[in-house]
Amino acid sequence: MTIKPVLGVQADDEWSPLRAVIVGRAGRACFPSAPAKMIEATMPSAHAHRFQPKAPFPEKLIAKAEAELDYFAAILKAEGIEVYRPPAGIDWLAEEGYTGAMPRDGLMSVGNTLIEACFAWPCRSREIEIAYTSILDAVSKDTRVQIVRRPASSFANTLLDEEDSCTRQWAINNSRPAFDTADFMRLGHTILGQYSHVTNQAGVDYIQQHLPKGYQVEMIEVNDPSAMHIDATILPLRDGLLVYNPMKITEAALRQHAVLASWDLQPYPFIPQAPTEPPLYMTSPWLCLNALVLDGKRMVVEASDLQSAQWYESLGMECIMCPFKHVNSIGGSFHCATVDLVRDNS
Template sequence: MLNSHNDFSPLKEIIVGSATGYLGHDRDLSFDLFHHDNLHFRSDWAYPRLSTAPGLAADRSWKIKQRYADELAEDVEDLAALLTQLGVVVHRPLPLPADAAPIAGFGWTAPPAPALNIRDNTLILGGEIIETPPCIRSRYLETRLLAPVFTCYWQAGARWTTMPRPLLTDTSFDLSYSRDPDTTLGGPTEPISNPQPSPYDVGLEMMLDGAQVLRLGRDLIVNIAHDNHRLAVDWLERHLYDTHGDRYRLHRVWRMADNHIDSMLLALKPGVLLARHEGLRDLLPEAFRTWKLITPPPPSPGNFPVYDDGDLLLTSPYIDLNVLSIDEDTVLVNTDCPELVKALEAAGFTTITVRHRHRRLFGGGFHCFTLDTVRTGECEDYLA
């Protein structure tokens, strides 16, 4: 039975994403907006113009070297094998077919993405699967690759909900976030401009990723960076109240991250958070500001592969904070981040290391690659 209320209770079942077919990025407006704060081309602050950046084909496809794709697949399979060895039941999505046709919306087309960072488009709350409204066009059908797994949980009694699906025309997106250099989190990046009108425009739409939600039993901390997020969170709050009454308390935090909260802040156990820096305490809901923050030192540049000028980096060097807890005492950490391992062990946690080499190229860590579906325990009130 589906049952997952937090990220740290003893883990029993999990879905691990698939890297099959991940050979490139579709560089359209939706992709660039989503990765706006972390879209790096050689220099941390150099934003590659689509019309001039080397490596970008006329069809907007940014190719990834086959060697990197092969090593990613190897690391993902090692992760799945390790979890199985730890006694966790591991489910897998359907692989993306090699000949998958482009997907299409009203006025746009995009090559489909594999179901790798599966934390993004689904939120598990207790016994409910909530498919969240995607922000990137190429990921619009990604959860269909998870449908066989979701169907099994639904047949066993889980509730299965899909939030309203956006049209994703150019004007669906709140562009103010990327246009204002004083409010974007990543620094002085080139603004995204020139959205094209469409007869299907309906104005700003709901968009939200499950990875924007920090699950703490009854309490849900949700990161909001712009109006697309705000609209979706308003819907989620109404849905939770209509479905569960006052079971959940939803806390909005403003621009703790550009999108996902789980490379900024993760709960390791009740009262303990893994945080990128101490300043995040001031952004937390007041009730959580007394919780302990573990803030590891900055990662060393030597922790990461050296890439060529034409390799596109999608995350900050802090991506390894994206850990996966096996239980309240045990954390799965990237082998290539020894500073984080030492910080967690100094705080009393047991660490299990597994390799993930190209996390900056593919935009995700272990928490991103996984979706925990069964953890022991109930919907606790950790503020009581």
């Protein structure tokens, strides 16, 4: 696979005009295998029994998800955005992994820096290495770009050790840095994050240590006992406007952060309903907040979600509709399936 020259990395918010982006590929995706404690804490109870070693998703489901990812990439290219993709056909069953469809879980751009997650789930430990090394190698040829790769210490299999297990809120302990980059959202030089069943204090400290000068992580207070990833909880649409999931966070909790003190904060006004087909094996219907904003005026929304699209349009956004139900089924939506490389905030 030939990788095109990358423009570089420069992105520090979620809404400035998107110029270059990574879009994932599903490959031969599998239900992620993780210790039962991790699965029970985060996954829908109706499907928790499916998360076993060597359990691929149905082939027809993956074929449709792959087609949706290709269509999504084509939409972004048609909008003039440079799109970079991992190799096709990765056999995640053979790798005892999950998928390459959700790169936002494992990579975060902050300024000119790309930070790789120290995944809590063992089955994801080589995900970025397997799917995204060729892109990261191309990016790193720009000497201005800093690539922060996962340290060898993140292999430590101590996160479920029992110290303080009776009192701690989350499935994982703080024995080594653990975080999914999807637990963080960039609002300029302030990055809002959440603690979760995959992100601990050591992980937050690790991110702060590797941020470019002048950037700061602030942790928001969420009411979500199954917390795992922040991008179905808050969604900045443009500078000064953010929508949020009122079932998981309050306006008061958001306004505790100076970056949001004067923003228009809009609660999502509906209770989203889960589809019956295909099932949401790994997620909730709050994926309606997991959209990709292209430039503070336009955003990509699931093609069947007319309710959300009409509401976003009432807030001044133009919605580009894209089928994504089968990608939703395997673990995420448009924000999850992408990594911003360049956003033009000049």
